[in-house]
Amino acid sequence: MRLPGSLGPLALLLGLELALGRGQMTSQYCGPQGQAEKLQFIGLGKGRWLDPQARPPGSLDPLYRMVRGFLDMVQLNPFPEGLIRVALNEPSLVRTSDVVRYEAGYVVCAVIAGLFLLIVPTVGFCFCCCRFRRRCGGRVKAEHKSMACERGSLMTFLLLITLLLLTGVVCAFITNQRTHEEIGPGVRAVPGVLNSLQGLVSDVPQELQAVAGQFSIPQNQVLEELNGVGANIGSTIHTQLRGTVYPMLASLQRLGQDMQISLDHLYKINSSTAFLQAQQEPLGSSLQDRRQKLLSLLQDAQCQGCASALNHARLLELGANFSQVPSLNSVLQKLKGVPEANFSNMVQKDNSTFNTLPVLTTLEIADTVHELKKEVSQIPEEVRTLSEGFPDSEAADRWRQALAEAENSSRPYLHAIQRYERYRWIAGYVLSSVILLVVICNLLGLSLGLWGISAREDSSHTEAKGEAGAQFLMAGVGLSFIFSGPFILLIFVTFLLGGNIQTLVCRSWESQELYQFADTPGNLPSSMNLSHLLGLKKDISILSAYQQCKEGAALWKVLQLNGSYDPEKHLDINKYTARLREKMRNLEVDMSDLNLLNEAAERDLEAFRNSGIEKIDYPSFLAQVQKPVVQVDILKLVKELEKLGQAQKESALGQQLKQEAQTLQTLYQEKILPQETHVVTLNRSVRALSASSSRLQMVVSETLVNTSFLKTELPNRAHWILRNESECFLNREMSYFSQYMDWARKMVTEHIATCQPLSGALDNSRVILCDLIANPWNAFWFCLAWCTFLLIPSIIFAIKTTKHFRPIRKRLSSTSSEETQLFHIPRVTSLKL
Ligand SMILES: *[C@@H]1O[C@H](CO)[C@@H](O)[C@H](O)[C@H]1NC(C)=O
Ligand SMILES: *[C@@H]1O[C@H](CO)[C@@H](O)[C@H](O)[C@H]1NC(C)=O
Ligand SMILES: *[C@@H]1O[C@H](CO)[C@@H](O)[C@H](O)[C@H]1NC(C)=O
Ligand SMILES: *[C@@H]1O[C@H](CO)[C@@H](O)[C@H](O)[C@H]1NC(C)=O
Ligand SMILES: *[C@@H]1O[C@H](CO)[C@@H](O)[C@H](O)[C@H]1NC(C)=O
Ligand SMILES: *[C@@H]1O[C@H](CO)[C@@H](O)[C@H](O)[C@H]1NC(C)=O
Ligand SMILES: *[C@@H]1O[C@H](CO)[C@@H](O)[C@H](O)[C@H]1NC(C)=O
Numbered sequence: 001m002r003l004p005g006s007l008g009p010l011a012l013l014l015g016l017e018l019a020l021g022r023g024q025m026t027s028q029y030c031g032p033q034g035q036a037e038k039l040q041f042i043g044l045g046k047g048r049w050l051d052p053q054a055r056p057p058g059s060l061d062p063l064y065r066m067v068r069g070f071l072d073m074v075q076l077n078p079f080p081e082g083l084i085r086v087a088l089n090e091p092s093l094v095r096t097s098d099v100v101r102y103e104a105g106y107v108v109c110a111v112i113a114g115l116f117l118l119i120v121p122t123v124g125f126c127f128c129c130c131r132f133r134r135r136c137g138g139r140v141k142a143e144h145k146s147m148a149c150e151r152g153s154l155m156t157f158l159l160l161i162t163l164l165l166l167t168g169v170v171c172a173f174i175t176n177q178r179t180h181e182e183i184g185p186g187v188r189a190v191p192g193v194l195n196s197l198q199g200l201v202s203d204v205p206q207e208l209q210a211v212a213g214q215f216s217i218p219q220n221q222v223l224e225e226l227n228g229v230g231a232n233i234g235s236t237i238h239t240q241l242r243g244t245v246y247p248m249l250a251s252l253q254r255l256g257q258d259m260q261i262s263l264d265h266l267y268k269i270n271s272s273t274a275f276l277q278a279q280q281e282p283l284g285s286s287l288q289d290r291r292q293k294l295l296s297l298l299q300d301a302q303c304q305g306c307a308s309a310l311n312h313a314r315l316l317e318l319g320a321n322f323s324q325v326p327s328l329n330s331v332l333q334k335l336k337g338v339p340e341a342n343f344s345n346m347v348q349k350d351n352s353t354f355n356t357l358p359v360l361t362t363l364e365i366a367d368t369v370h371e372l373k374k375e376v377s378q379i380p381e382e383v384r385t386l387s388e389g390f391p392d393s394e395a396a397d398r399w400r401q402a403l404a405e406a407e408n409s410s411r412p413y414l415h416a417i418q419r420y421e422r423y424r425w426i427a428g429y430v431l432s433s434v435i436l437l438v439v440i441c442n443l444l445g446l447s448l449g450l451w452g453i454s455a456r457e458d459s460s461h462t463e464a465k466g467e468a469g470a471q472f473l474m475a476g477v478g479l480s481f482i483f484s485g486p487f488i489l490l491i492f493v494t495f496l497l498g499g500n501i502q503t504l505v506c507r508s509w510e511s512q513e514l515y516q517f518a519d520t521p522g523n524l525p526s527s528m529n530l531s532h533l534l535g536l537k538k539d540i541s542i543l544s545a546y547q548q549c550k551e552g553a554a555l556w557k558v559l560q561l562n563g564s565y566d567p568e569k570h571l572d573i574n575k576y577t578a579r580l581r582e583k584m585r586n587l588e589v590d591m592s593d594l595n596l597l598n599e600a601a602e603r604d605l606e607a608f609r610n611s612g613i614e615k616i617d618y619p620s621f622l623a624q625v626q627k628p629v630v631q632v633d634i635l636k637l638v639k640e641l642e643k644l645g646q647a648q649k650e651s652a653l654g655q656q657l658k659q660e661a662q663t664l665q666t667l668y669q670e671k672i673l674p675q676e677t678h679v680v681t682l683n684r685s686v687r688a689l690s691a692s693s694s695r696l697q698m699v700v701s702e703t704l705v706n707t708s709f710l711k712t713e714l715p716n717r718a719h720w721i722l723r724n725e726s727e728c729f730l731n732r733e734m735s736y737f738s739q740y741m742d743w744a745r746k747m748v749t750e751h752i753a754t755c756q757p758l759s760g761a762l763d764n765s766r767v768i769l770c771d772l773i774a775n776p777w778n779a780f781w782f783c784l785a786w787c788t789f790l791l792i793p794s795i796i797f798a799i800k801t802t803k804h805f806r807p808i809r810k811r812l813s814s815t816s817s818e819e820t821q822l823f824h825i826p827r828v829t830s831l832k833l
Contacts, residue, residue: 030728036735039221041214041743044207044752050196053764055771060178063171064775067782068502074105075503079513085523106496113492117485120792124481127799151453151804155446158473158797162442165790169435171783176428178776183421186768187414193761194407200757201396201535201555207752208387211744215383218736222376225733226369233725234361237589237718238354245354248596248710249347255703256343256601258696259608263338265685266613269621270332272682276322276675283671284318287630290667291316294641294660302650309640315632320624320679326617334611341600353593361589372583380576382569386744389570390753391556391563395535402533427490428780434483435787441476442798445469449805463807470805473798480791487788494781502778506770515543534758535560549759558755567748571741577734584730589722591715597707605700614697618690625683629675634668 080102087094100107294313298306452466508514517523518530519541530536536545537560545558556565597605641661648654750756 029724030731036732036739037221039217039736039739039743041217041740041747042210044210044747050193050757050760050764052760053767053772055767055775060175060776060779063175063779063782067775067778070782071499071502071778072507074109074499075103076105077102079504079508079517081517081520081523084517088523088528089525103500106499109495110492113488116488116788120484120488121481124478124484127477127481147804151801154797154801154804155450158442158794158801159446161790161794161797162439162446165435165442165787165794166439168783168787168790169432169439172428172432172435172780172787175776175780175783176425176432179428179773179780180421180425182768182772182776184418186773187417187421189764189768190410190414191407193765194403194410196757197761198400198403200399200755201393201559201561202400204555204753205387205390205392208390208748211747211752212379212383212386214744215379215740218740219376219379221736222733223373225729226373226376229369229726229729230362230365231358233365233587233589233722233729234358236725237361237721238357240721241354241714241717244710245594245596245714246351248706249351249354251699251703252350252596252601252707253344253347255605255696255699256339256341256347258692259339259343259604259700262608262613262689262692262696263335265689266328266331266335268681268685269689270328272678272685273322273325273328273621275678276320276682277325279671279675280318280322283629283675286667286671287316287318290660290664297653297656297660300653302648302653303644304649305647306644309637309644312632312637312640316637317631319628319631321627322624325621325624328616331611331613331616335607335613338607338611339601339604341598341604343601346598346601350594350596357594360593364589365587368583368586371586372580375579375583378576380573382572382576383744386567386570386748390565391561393535393555393559393561395533395560399533399535424490424494427486428784431483431487431490431784432787434479435487435784435791438476438479438791438794441472441479442794445472445474445476445798445805446801448472449801452805466805466807470802473802473805477795477798480795484788484791487784487791491781491785491788494777495785498774498777498781501769501774506766506774509766509770512543512546515541515546518542545755546759546762549755550763552750552754552756554749555753555755565753567745567753571745571748573737573741577737580733581730584726587722587726589718591718594714596710596714597703602704602707605704609697609700609704613689614693616689616693618686621682621686622690625679625686629672629679634664634672638665638668 080098083094083098083102086098291313294316295310297303298310298313300306446469448465449469452463452469455465505514508517524530530542534542534545536542536558540548540558548558554567555561638661641657641664645654645657645661648657
């Protein structure tokens with residue numbers, strides 16, 4: 001017989017109480033499915049957002065710094081506020097002397113450029129004439145001691161200058177290309193920058209509307225999750241109570257079986273005892289009869305060898321006295337009609353009720369969920385009016401107009417800029433190539449000349465190599481003279497433009513003097529009153545507007561709007577969520593269907609507990625059971641009598657003995673054997689019942705306590721789980737709304753209703769103009785100027801070196817006519833110059 005351990009239900013109960021206690025202490029535990037998903041919203045306000053431009057640090061930075069340093073030296077004057085004011089307001093009143101005074105550095109450079117432009121071609125022309133008449137640039141007249149040394153140093157200088165030229169020209173190529181690459185995108189970015197600002201205020205309501213529209217994203221998420229909330233809560237309750245309910249049901253089922261087994265034993269004891277008691281009297285008298293008969297036969301003097309059988313026959317008496325076993329009547333009385341309930345059916349029913357909990361919960365809370373859905377699908381008033389409250393700016397239209405016009409009117413200029421830039425690029429390319437050509441001529445000339453000189457000792461050699469070297473050098477000189485004019489012109493034009501952009505615009509833009517200038521009343525013509533055009537607040541300067549915008553200030557902080565706007569007022573949905581919270585509190589789940597123990601079963605257990613089954617005096621039963629039914633072994637006695645009957649000489653006595661044996665055998669079969677069978681049954685049932693009854697009794701008592709405890713505790717616990725779960729659910733749903741709120745707040749203040757695009761556009765314009773375009777532009781003319789001015793020493797050293805490359809007139813042949821000498825010199829040289 002299986003019996004549940006008596007400590008099992010107790011531990012169960014303790015565990016349950018612990019769980020409940022802990023549950024009440026910790027405020028909330030939400031499972032992993034309590035985590036809210038991350039909602040995806042669609043970003044807005046992108047149109048006005050320009051990617052912030054920045055010039056990445058590059059290898060040309062030292063060059064740019066050097067050029068800016070040079071320009072700072074050229075333009076020492078501060079920002080010419082007065083001059084610009086006059087130029088903007090009354091262009092006709094601008095005095096040339098003021099401009100010249102301000103641009104003094106550039107004027108000096110212009111003078112230098114002019115001198116260069118005048119002198120170098122003139123000298124070149126003279127040199128050409130001189131060469132043509134063979135007055136100069138000929139050859140070394142005579143060999144003398146220091147000649148080699150002089151030649152060496154000349155060549156070294158020329159090589160040095162050529163290498164410097166080479167670096168300059170490489171730099172010119174690079175910066176020319178860089179400038180060209182930056183100007184194209186820079187110019188094309190202008191309409192984008194202008195466009196991006198057009199909707200700064202006027203697009204805001206529309207975008208706020210779109211933000212409000214996205215309230216449907218958390219709404220739909222919540223509506224969707226509401227669909228499964230019943231089943232979720234139900235299955236959570238099921239899962240959490242499962243650990244208590246399943247063992248309880250299993251133990252109930254076992255208890256039912258054990259109780260049935262005990263009852264069966266009890267009935268068997270009752271019926272066996274009754275049988276034994278009833279048969280005891282007749283059996284006793286039969287045994288008495290047989291004993292007297294046998295004793296008289298065996299005591300007969302003729303009976304031979306009957307002494308032992310006589311002793312045995314004397315014991316023909318009842319062994320056990322079943323009248324002495326206690327009565328079961330009171331126990332049986334109390335257990336009358338038990339078991340009333342079918343425990344197995346009851347447990348199955350309970351189990352299936354419990355297992356349908358998720359479905360039941362869904363059904364039970366369906367109405368509340370429906371109302372919740374109705375509540376959720378309303379858009380809160382505050383959010384709905386997100387855009388309506390946004391005040392418009394009277395400046396917005398004015399400004400949109402101005403920007404559109406600016407974009408319109410800038411278009412031809414932008415085209416022109418791109419066109420001129422292409423010309424500049426081509427010119428830069430060609431002129432850099434010319435310088436590269438000069439470098440190549442110098443290098444070729446130098447190497448051929450060197451070869452010629454080193455071969456001079458060899459008498460067999462002709463002077464052709466040295467001569468060719470000289471001609472290459474002269475070609476370089478010629479190119480330098482011819483192109484010096486275009487060089488200096490291109491340099492000066494680009495220098496004037498790029499230098500002024502750097503010193504007049506970029507320098508003051510970086511130091512924010514430009515904003516201060518625009519802030520000072522009267523500086524800008526009234527048609528260009530930026531403060532008015534932008535619709536800035538009265539007490540905010542352009543500079544502080546720029547700074548505030550850069551820090552991400554909201555539009556209404558900087559701009560003069562018609563009325564005030566507080567996005568927080570529209571993003572406050574506490575009323576809405578409070579309504580949802582309240583509706584959620586209405587959730588209830590009814591656990592009354594789950595009654596672990598029905599009334600009949602409870603009555604059964606009560607009856608069993610009060611039956612006193614454990615108090616039955618089992619030892620008294622066992623005392624009788626242990627005694628034999630008859631004190632002598634009947635079958636042995638029968639055999640003995642049969643043997644005696646055979647052995648008797650007196651045939652009548654033998655016959656009587658045999659007959660007596662036969663009668664005893666019959667008595668045994670008819671009366672004693674059934675009695676013994678019942679004794680065995682009694683033995684088994686009494687032992688089983690006495691072993692189990694007290695433990696079973698304890699289990700029954702515990703089960704009664706447990707079930708009555710659970711009867712109140714399970715609904716409590718289910719209720720608590722429901723509260724916890726609905727709180728978790730609510731928090732998850734609220735987190736969707738707060739995700740939306742956070743996103744909307746960020747969107748509105750940082751992306752939609754912010755004036756950051758304004759400062760962004762200004763910063764981007766400055767980066768594009770000053771960092772991306774002006775820097776390589778200035779570096780380009782700087783490199784080209786570097787080369788151009790190096791051309792002068794290059795020319796001088798080239799001419800001087802040429803002399804040494806030409807064949808030296810030997811003293812011996814000095815008498816010979818110039819004509820003979822000329823035979824060796826090809827005429828090409830003079831043709832070239
Ligand atoms: C109750 O139902 C569950 C799930 O169907 C099952 O695992 C368990 O054994 C059942 N318990 C009893 C006592 O029938
Ligand atoms: C117990 O035995 C008596 C005698 O046979 C019988 O009358 C009675 O019905 C029995 N009780 C039960 C509960 O079986
Ligand atoms: C059996 O016991 C009862 C009660 O103790 C007694 O009255 C009766 O005489 C006894 N019967 C025999 C045969 O000993
Ligand atoms: C821009 O120019 C086009 C044609 O050149 C003209 O139709 C349009 O009205 C102009 N827009 C503005 C805002 O000036
Ligand atoms: C711009 O105009 C406003 C009035 O519309 C005036 O108060 C302000 O001084 C002007 N600012 C400049 C820089 O002229
Ligand atoms: C703001 O605009 C409304 C309607 O556009 C207008 O009635 C009201 O007068 C304006 N308020 C101010 C201060 O300009
Ligand atoms: C009663 O049962 C016990 C244990 O099963 C056994 O040892 C004993 O012999 C039995 N007695 C009778 C009379 O059957």
